[in-house]
Amino acid sequence: MATIKARPFDFTLNPAETALIVIDMQRDFVEPGGFGATLGNDVSLLQAIIPATAQLIAGFRKAGLPVIHTRECHAADLSDCPPAKRERGNPALRIGDPGPMGRILIAGEDGADIVPELYPVAGETVIDKPGKGAFYATPLGEILKEKGIRQLVFAGVTTEVCVQTTMREANDRGYECLLATDATESYFPDFKKAAIDMMTAQGAIVGWAATVDQIVEALD
Numbered sequence: 537m538a539t540i541k542a543r544p545f546d547f548t549l550n551p552a553e554t555a556l557i558v559i560d561m562q563r564d565f566v567e568p569g570g571f572g573a574t575l576g577n578d579v580s581l582l583q584a585i586i587p588a589t590a591q592l593i594a595g596f597r598k599a600g601l602p603v604i605h606t607r608e609c610h611a612a613d614l615s616d617c618p619p620a621k622r623e624r625g626n627p628a629l630r631i632g633d634p635g636p637m638g639r640i641l642i643a644g645e646d647g648a649d650i651v652p653e654l655y656p657v658a659g660e661t662v663i664d665k666p667g668k669g670a671f672y673a674t675p676l677g678e679i680l681k682e683k684g685i686r687q688l689v690f691a692g693v694t695t696e697v698c699v700q701t702t703m704r705e706a707n708d709r710g711y712e713c714l715l716a717t718d719a720t721e722s723y724f725p726d727f728k729k730a731a732i733d734m735m736t737a738q739g740a741i742v743g744w745a746a747t748v749d750q751i752v753e754a755l756d
């Protein structure tokens with residue numbers, strides 16, 4: 537057990553029951569020409585968290601603890617992409633359209649894969665998810681149960697969309713959730729701050745927040 541001086545109060549980390557979930561660190565969100573850019577976003581902000589996220593992943597690997605990666609993506613025939621998702625708004629390209637990194641947000645295309653710096657190693661779980669939350673329509677819940685996990689550390693993008701949605705899903709399922717504040721990012725800095733503020737408010741109503749250095753130190 538290790539105590540992390542987290543927000544809004546101490547988080548007692550039990551490494552034997554902890555896994556890291558790295559949300560959607562895919563080229564489609566982080567690199568020009570992908571899904572994030574088609575929505576009109578400046579993706580350069582998200583690239584800045586790659587080194588801190590790599591440090592967090594390295595800490596979990598060194599401690600021999602599970603690292604789980606997620607990818608938001610859809611089947612090539614779009615059978616798992618609701619029209620309400622694909623047809624929303626007026627993006628430069630829609631999900632499934634051909635872009636510079638292959639078809640936007642489609643499993644198996646270059647853009648849907650994880651950035652090389654954070655690429656999974658053998659033995660790590662990769663969850664492909666059709667929604668924003670990683671529990672919806674995926675085997676994540678069963679995998680965590682099999683591993684005896686009770687605590688989840690979160691990293692990835694974007695803070696207020698897929699990371700927050702997944703933390704809320706996990707919180708409702710009884711997991712203690714800790715967000716690594718410098719290993720998550722939003723296209724909108726105000727939204728990142730607001731997401732962290734609202735999740736840690738009201739006595740950690742959704743979860744806790746701490747830095748990568750604090751978390752990695754607690755794993756030693």
Ligand code: TIU
Nearest residue numbers: 560608693694697698699
């Ligand atoms: N658009 C945006 O901020 N996020 C997403 O669409 N997906 C994730 O957060 N991964």
